[in-house]
Amino acid sequence: MCFSLQKPLNQKLRQELLTLLTPAFVHELCEELKKFFxxxxxxxxxxxxxxxxxxxxxxxxxxxxxxxxxxxxxWVKREPILASRRFRHTPPANGTFEDCFRRLPADYSHRVCC
Structure with a gap:
C-alpha cells in the first residue's frame, strides 16, 4: 500500500473514520482510558x-x-485545541462535537521549565 502525506485519504477510509468519530465514541474511549490509568x-x-x-x-x-x-x-498544521465535556452526568448519545464538548485554546504560556 502506497501512502502519500500530500494526497487526501482514500474516500472509503475517510468515510469510515468520520462514521466512527462521534461524540459518543470519543466519550467511551476517554472513559476506558481513565479506567486504565x-x-x-x-x-x-x-x-x-x-x-x-x-x-x-x-x-x-x-x-x-x-x-x-x-x-x-x-493535519499537523492545525491549531492545537483542548476539548472538555459540556455534560456532567449524561454522556452524549448523539449530537455534534460542539453540542457535547467545549473547545478551548491550547495555551501553554503559563508553563515554565525548571
Whole structure:
C-alpha cells in the first residue's frame, strides 16, 4: 500500500473514520482510558484529565480535517485545541462535537521549565 502525506485519504477510509468519530465514541474511549490509568500506582488524576482534554482536541481536529478532505500533511498544521465535556452526568448519545464538548485554546504560556 502506497501512502502519500500530500494526497487526501482514500474516500472509503475517510468515510469510515468520520462514521466512527462521534461524540459518543470519543466519550467511551476517554472513559476506558481513565479506567486504565487508575491502575497506575503513581496515578495523577489532574494529569490524566489534562491528557484526556488533549486527546479529545486531537480527535476533534482529526474529524474536522477529514470533513475538509485535507491530506495528512495538513493535519499537523492545525491549531492545537483542548476539548472538555459540556455534560456532567449524561454522556452524549448523539449530537455534534460542539453540542457535547467545549473547545478551548491550547495555551501553554503559563508553563515554565525548571
Amino acid at each position: 487508575r491502575h497506575d500506582r503513581q496515578h495523577n488524576r489532574y494529569l490524566t484529565y489534562s491528557q484526556i482534554r488533549v486527546l479529545r482536541g486531537q480527535l476533534w481536529n482529526l474529524k474536522e480535517a477529514l470533513e475538509a478532505d485535507e491530506p495528512p500533511a495538513e
